[in-house]
Amino acid sequence: MAGARPTVTDASPDSSHRAGYWLDDLVVRGLDDLRPRAALTSSARFDVCLIGGGLTALWTAYALMRADPTLRIAVLEREFSGFGASGRNGGWCSALFPQSAASIEREHGYEQAVAMRRAMLDTVDEVGRVTAREGIDCDFVKGGSVTFARSDSQRELAVAEVDDARRFGVDALEYWDESTVGARFAATGLDGRAPDAVFDPSCARVHPAKLVRGLARVVEELGVSVFEQTEVVDWSAGRVRFRSLDGSDSEGMVSARHVIVATEGYGASLPRVRRRILPLYSLMIATEPLPDDVWDEIGLAHGTTFSDFRHLLVYGQRTADNRFAFGGRGASYHWGSALDPAFEQVEAVFGRLRAALSELFPAISGARITHRWGGPLGVARDWNATASYNPKTGVGFAGAYVGDGLSTTNLAGRTMADLVRGVQSSLTDLPWVNHRSPLWEPEPLRYLGANLGVLGMRFSDAEERLTGRTSLLARAVGGLTGH
Structure with missing residues (x-):
């Protein structure tokens, strides 16, 4: 390369x-x-x-x-x-x-969970401080993230997330109802209503x-x-x-x-x-640059990232040159933790990403996709x-x-x-330091478990869309993923 x-x-x-x-x-x-x-x-x-x-x-x-x-x-x-x-x-x-704050609390106690949350909040600002000091122009704009709750089951997850954050007293999450969201964004729900949303100010858009x-x-x-x-x-x-x-x-x-x-x-x-x-592939697409009037209609400002409360994760941002960069999970794990450039191009996943983005923001349904790519991220057991x-x-x-x-x-x-x-500090006292995860199972158990997890999240989203109720399968899988 x-x-x-x-x-x-x-x-x-x-x-x-x-x-x-x-x-x-x-x-x-x-x-x-x-x-x-x-x-x-x-x-x-x-x-x-x-x-x-x-x-x-x-x-x-x-x-x-x-x-x-x-x-x-x-x-x-x-x-x-x-x-x-x-x-x-x-x-x-x-x-x-x-690992969620609730999971850290169960394992290490309330104070350690709070310390980890504070460290992560400060880290966002630290990246901004260093890039400014060192002259690294990386399009850093701290506009927060908006996670849309597009159905009743997603609204339940959104309310629970805000309530949980309030219990730890560190994150400044805001719950926005459908009238607030509808006044700001041209985003659609899954039930004919405008979405609700959770706003987290502690996020920056970066190149x-x-x-x-x-x-x-x-x-x-x-x-x-x-x-x-x-x-x-x-x-x-x-x-x-x-x-x-x-x-x-x-x-x-x-x-x-x-x-x-x-x-x-x-x-x-x-x-x-x-x-x-375990290497798990995540894939992304980028649109052509969109005109200002389209962005005015959508309502997504520079620096604001977005997602929703589906279980098979998606994530997006408005780039500095006015594109959507949008990605998500859904690619399969490959036998023996194999890594191959071919795994970065999965037509079915790219198609689902395009459909998800167009469904969330119908104003971009005709936009051309200019880039499609992916790569492996690392997952501990x-x-x-x-x-x-x-x-x-x-x-x-x-x-x-x-x-x-x-x-x-x-x-x-x-x-x-x-x-x-050899310096002991508030950082070295954090609960993730020197954590040793168990090993992943040998094949074929690793292959079956990883891919069943991906399929489970996809089926959970389909179940919730069909029934309007929180998926029991998603709760079961969530217990295996640090939440």
């Missing part, structure tokens, strides 16, 4: 374009040709070696260099920085966390590729060595074995006191990660993310964000920096 890519003018089934809108936008605007940085071609010694070139590794490198500029830090990336989920996601810098590529530039300027086209083959305490993919066929070893694994969904292809992470570090071995692991990683990676990076330096 080296070098520039052609822009997509027609997202036809024959399109071989993989970058998606975000990375393609950098190329088209002449902001970045995505040419890989030089590979590491000989053995070397560093203080810290970060495996993976996405936001987790880059935020960790940034926090470490800000705390101790004398550190020698290497980032090893197989493709280029931002190739994976960090450059392909929905662009929500939100306070969402994979993820601008963020990750800008952060890579910043850490390099701080003195971090970012090696791309460098495939990590294996690691152990103090050592990382690599192979260069620049044509030199070089192999070597990085010696480092601290080794941090930050590969997210792609880690499933590595023997030492394998069953710790108990749906819990972690920032973990073993001071005895010097090996750390951060990830399993289940799609909530654009902001959580920043919290992970700051936390890992404290763990690596």
Whole structure:
């Protein structure tokens, strides 16, 4: 995937374009040709070696260099920085966390649940502060998120979410009734009424590729060595074995006191990660830019993200150049945690995304889809993310964000920096720190369970649409996903 890519003018089934809108936008605007940085071609010694070139590794490198500029830090990336989920996601810098506050409370107590919520809220603002300070122009606008409740069963979920947030007293969620929503948005319900909605002010719209590529530039300027086209083959305490993919066929070893694994969904292809992470594909579409009068009719301002309370998750935003970028779940898990570019193009899922967006906002039903893309996100067996570090071995692991990683990676990076330096702080005391999820089951149980979960969410939405009542199946599956 080296070098520039052609822009997509027609997202036809024959399109071989993989970058998606975000990375393609950098190329088209002449902001970045995505040419890989030089590979590491000989053995070397560093203080810290970060495996993976996405936001987790880059935020960790940034926090470490800000705390101790004398550190020698290497980032090893197989493709280029931002190739994976960090450059392909929905662009929500939100306070969402994979494990709900209620679930954290059950496991760790009320105060820890509150502390985790406060940390996530601050993280949204921290991303804004850092990008402004470092001159990273990533279209960061904190306009909040609107989650539409489009049926009585969805309204029940919306009311419960607001009530739960009030109990913890941290999130400032607002419940908007149908008259409020109808006055602001041209959004449709499923029952002939305007939707209700929950508004969460703690979310910002972001251009993820601008963020990750800008952060890579910043850490390099701080003195971090970012090696791309460098495939990590294996690691152990103090050592990382690599192979260069620049044509030199070089192999070597990085010696480092601290080794941090930050590969997210792609880690499933590595023997030492394998069953710790399940790669689940999420897919996205982007429309052509829409005229201002259409946006005035829809009512979605710049900086405001949106979703609804269906069980098979969807997410969207208005981009800085006036497109819809809209994505969701629904792609199948593949046997043996397989990863393949072909899994990023699933016609049925793209069709459902287009239909869902047009149904929610009928004003865009004739809009052309210009980009279709996807990629794997990382899911732990108990749906819990972690920032973990073993001071005895010097090996750390951060990830399993289940799609909530654009902001959580920043919290992970700051936390890992404290763990690596042996500093006890409010971050290292958070309940997700050093959490160890159980392993995923071996095949065929993993295959059956993961795909039944996806199908269960789809059937739950169909059940609720048909009956108008909250799905019992959805409640059962929700208990398995950290909620």
